[in-house]
Amino acid sequence: xxxxxxxxEGVSYQVEEGLTILEAAKxxxxxxxxxxxxxxxxxxxxxxxxxxxxxxxxxxxxxSCVYPVSEGMEIKISSPAATAARRHSVELLLxxxxxxxxQCDKNGQCELLHVANVTGAREGAFQGVHSETHYDELAPxxxxxxxxCILCGRCIERCKNAHGxxxxxxxNRGFNTFVAPAxxxxxxxxxxxxxxxxxxxxxxxxxxEHSEISKIDEAxxxxxxxxxxxxxxxxxxxxxxxxxxxxxxxxGKMAAAMRRLGFTRVxxxxxxxxxxxxxxxxxxxxxxxxxxxxxMITSCSPGWINYAEYNYGDxxxxxxxxxxPHQMQGAIIKSYWAEQNGIDPKDIFVxxxxxxxxxxxxxxxxxxxxxxxxxxxAVITTRELARMxxxxxxLFDRLPDEDWDQDIMGDYTGAGVIxxxxxxxxxxxxxxxxxxxxxxxxxxxxxTAVRGHDAGIREASIDINGTTVNVAIASGMKSAxxxxxxxxxxxxKYQFIEIMGCPGGCINGGGQPYVRECFLHGESDxxxxxxxxxxxxxxxxxxxxxxxxxxHNNPQIIELYEKFLGEPNxxxxxxxxxxxxxxxxxFNEVK
Amino acid sequence: MAxxxxxxxxxxxxxxxxxKDDKTPLMMILSDIQNEYGYIPLEVxxxxxxxxxxxxxxxxxxVTFYSFFSLTPKGKYVIGCCLGTACYVKGAQNVIDKFSELxxxxxxxxxxxxxxxxxxxxxxxxxxxxxxxxxxGKVYPKVAVGQVEGIIDSxxxxxxx
Numbered sequence: 001x002x003x004x005x006x007x008x009e010g011v012s013y014q015v016e017e018g019l020t021i022l023e024a025a026k027x028x029x030x031x032x033x034x035x036x037x038x039x040x041x042x043x044x045x046x047x048x049x050x051x052x053x054x055x056x057x058x059x060x061x062x063x064s065c066v067y068p069v070s071e072g073m074e075i076k077i078s079s080p081a082a083t084a085a086r087r088h089s090v091e092l093l094l095x096x097x098x099x100x101x102x103q104c105d106k107n108g109q110c111e112l113l114h115v116a117n118v119t120g121a122r123e124g125a126f127q128g129v130h131s132e133t134h135y136d137e138l139a140p141x142x143x144x145x146x147x148x149c150i151l152c153g154r155c156i157e158r159c160k161n162a163h164g165x166x167x168x169x170x171x172n173r174g175f176n177t178f179v180a181p182a183x184x185x186x187x188x189x190x191x192x193x194x195x196x197x198x199x200x201x202x203x204x205x206x207x208x209e210h211s212e213i214s215k216i217d218e219a220x221x222x223x224x225x226x227x228x229x230x231x232x233x234x235x236x237x238x239x240x241x242x243x244x245x246x247x248x249x250x251x252g253k254m255a256a257a258m259r260r261l262g263f264t265r266v267x268x269x270x271x272x273x274x275x276x277x278x279x280x281x282x283x284x285x286x287x288x289x290x291x292x293x294x295x296m297i298t299s300c301s302p303g304w305i306n307y308a309e310y311n312y313g314d315x316x317x318x319x320x321x322x323x324x325p326h327q328m329q330g331a332i333i334k335s336y337w338a339e340q341n342g343i344d345p346k347d348i349f350v351x352x353x354x355x356x357x358x359x360x361x362x363x364x365x366x367x368x369x370x371x372x373x374x375x376x377x378a379v380i381t382t383r384e385l386a387r388m389x390x391x392x393x394x395l396f397d398r399l400p401d402e403d404w405d406q407d408i409m410g411d412y413t414g415a416g417v418i419x420x421x422x423x424x425x426x427x428x429x430x431x432x433x434x435x436x437x438x439x440x441x442x443x444x445x446x447x448t449a450v451r452g453h454d455a456g457i458r459e460a461s462i463d464i465n466g467t468t469v470n471v472a473i474a475s476g477m478k479s480a481x482x483x484x485x486x487x488x489x490x491x492x493k494y495q496f497i498e499i500m501g502c503p504g505g506c507i508n509g510g511g512q513p514y515v516r517e518c519f520l521h522g523e524s525d526x527x528x529x530x531x532x533x534x535x536x537x538x539x540x541x542x543x544x545x546x547x548x549x550x551x552h553n554n555p556q557i558i559e560l561y562e563k564f565l566g567e568p569n570x571x572x573x574x575x576x577x578x579x580x581x582x583x584x585x586x587f588n589e590v591k
Numbered sequence: 592m593a594x595x596x597x598x599x600x601x602x603x604x605x606x607x608x609x610x611k612d613d614k615t616p617l618m619m620i621l622s623d624i625q626n627e628y629g630y631i632p633l634e635v636x637x638x639x640x641x642x643x644x645x646x647x648x649x650x651x652x653x654v655t656f657y658s659f660f661s662l663t664p665k666g667k668y669v670i671g672c673c674l675g676t677a678c679y680v681k682g683a684q685n686v687i688d689k690f691s692e693l694x695x696x697x698x699x700x701x702x703x704x705x706x707x708x709x710x711x712x713x714x715x716x717x718x719x720x721x722x723x724x725x726x727x728g729k730v731y732p733k734v735a736v737g738q739v740e741g742i743i744d745s746x747x748x749x750x751x752x
Binding site for chain 1: 633636637645646647648649650651652655656
């Protein structure tokens with residue numbers, strides 16, 4: 001890459017040709033405030049005008065996020081004209097913002113408030129009419145509030161990049177512009193998969209998860225037996241909410257914190273993940289040996305399930321009939337655990353802590369009810385758990401490391417832990433399928449060919465006792481679509497496919513802590529490229545620390561089958577742990 | 592979602608095919624659909640999305656950005672009152688208000704009998720003959736409020752004939 005000479009505030013620097021002023025300045029040690037520019041040009045509309053600077057050769061001030069550096073350019077960030085312009089840009093954004101910051105769950109992590117602080121913008125500099133507000137809270141997973149939207153377009157780009165979907169778009173023009181699904185529909189009436197990737201990139205509180213914290217408060221107040229369970233990916237990211245470096249596993253402190261929030265039991269969903277592997281592995285073997293529908297596709301990710309039901313109704317027989325791990329575990333809590341503890345399932349309230357917003361939708365699916373009772377009664381995201389911990393006055397870093405409850409269930413293996421990263425469900429399943437086919441454990445235990453931490457397709461051929469199993473892994477619907485179209489055209493060469501909704505898997509789920517450079521000064525400059533890998537590593541390291549690393553070796557799973565379920569895919573298993581799917585119309589009739 | 596009939600599907604598909612080699616086909620496709628099909632409802636946008644790979648939200652955004660595109664069927668006669676600067680200072684607001692009063696519809700709406708759609712336009716480039724009104728391509732120069740009733744009647748007569 002050719003280097004060119006520039007000056008910033010009169011000091012000479014050499015930077016790569018082709019960079020924007022914003023990127024070049026970052027390399028030279030300057031952070032120019034910006035809103036619409038995000039993640040190396042993933043979104044770069046040049047629309048918010050918060051990053052204006054002076055640059056020689058340009059007419060007037062330039063938006064540094066889109067203006068490239070050139071040889072001999074002299075850039076001024078701190079000139080009176082530039083600082084005033086940036087302040088005015090933010091003041092104009094604030095003039096059409098609802099300013100109810102104390103009522104906003106984004107408070108403390110809001111980039112608009114951050115740039116207001118940095119630029120010195122204050123409320124009330126410009127006053128006038130506000131754009132009409134559109135508010136959508138019909139979808140279980142997501143809430144959209146246009147009174148907080150700054151029209152940066154990040155959400156639109158993320159939906160396209162991650163899924164090729166583009167559910168959101170700009171509607172109307174000028175002062176009446178807002179961001180919405182087509183026809184200003186609710187997410188609930190559009191083919192939105194409620195994955196929450198748009199929430200992850202929204203700089204303000206315009207897109208948020210649909211909070212269910214109040215449901216938990218009500219259940220506790222009503223004296224219900226409230227049991228909480230947390231997904232594998234949560235431990236890889238929760239620490240970020242309390243200042244830990246990205247990739248720090250906080251399993252012990254998370255269990256301790258949840259215990260202090262008043263839950264009767266705190267379980268790890270890894271137990272449910274182990275159970276899923278027993279059921280799904282058996283289902284796969286059955287399909288392989290009895291000429292069932294292949295390839296079989298995993299069914300743990302509710303964002304992916306939504307996508308399949310909206311777009312590939314003809315391929316639903318390929319999906320594993322297994323419920324996702326937390327739904328399985330919820331069903332076991334309300335049957336096996338309830339029976340053993342002599343508690344009426346109706347008095348049990350199960351809370352799942354998930355890295356996911358689509359799980360909020362999933363838990364309300366009719367097909368998941370057992371005898372009219374929901375497996376899970378509330379789903380909160382990793383971020384919501386952090387809010388509850390902060391609300392409880394718990395100093396997270398001072399907590400002791402505690403174990404999860406493991407009375408008659410809750411013990412788990414390393415196979416369960418890696419469910420949280422793309423390729424993890426596949427690897428966990430392969431460990432058990434290998435054992436079932438050969439009678440001995442795979443050596444080495446790991447199937448590293450299926451590992452990764454990003455979107456994109458990986459494939460591998462695994463030789464088990466002379467039988468070759470072709471597998472593929474995709475995360476993000478853009479990648480998944482490639483594999484699905486192959487199946488539709490009859491060209492798929494795989495027997496088993498893992499699909500996760502979010503790029504990188506649950507570690508990058510729509511309910512995970514926000515990753516924003518402007519709030520992460522302790523992290524390396526390339527954190528936007530490396531955070532998924534770091535979170536994945538947190539899970540793989542926990543897998544390595546476990547003595548038991550295959551689901552079929554989990555002693556409490558073995559006991560559960562002996563005492564209660566019989567065997568994997570038994571009649572009772574099917575009643576409690578399996579489900580059905582149905583094709584759905586994307587843009588349904590709205591009255 | 593209301594389903595399109597086979598003829599409509601064939602028509603929209605043909606229009607999309609017409610522009611499949613264009614670099615940025617969306618505007619041309621929508622323009623042809625507006626002219627030939629008459630309006631661009633969501634079902635049609637879904638079909639265009641399937642054919643082009645452009646998301647429905649993006650198509651909807653373009654349709655709602657340009658006032659030339661319509662989400663609802665337009666009347667037999669589309670009355671476009673220019674409200675550009677020159678027409679406006681020559682009293683175009685009074686002209687469109689008169690149309691609105693006599694037809695009983697607001698700008699952007701279509702009369703119940705399906706005969707008239709009233710549109711407010713932003714400069715049609717006919718400033719020399721302001722205030723200008725354009726009806727199905729025929730331009731009326733220097734329209735006075737007093738002429739409005741006569742213009743409407745002439746189209747009612749034409750429709751009856």
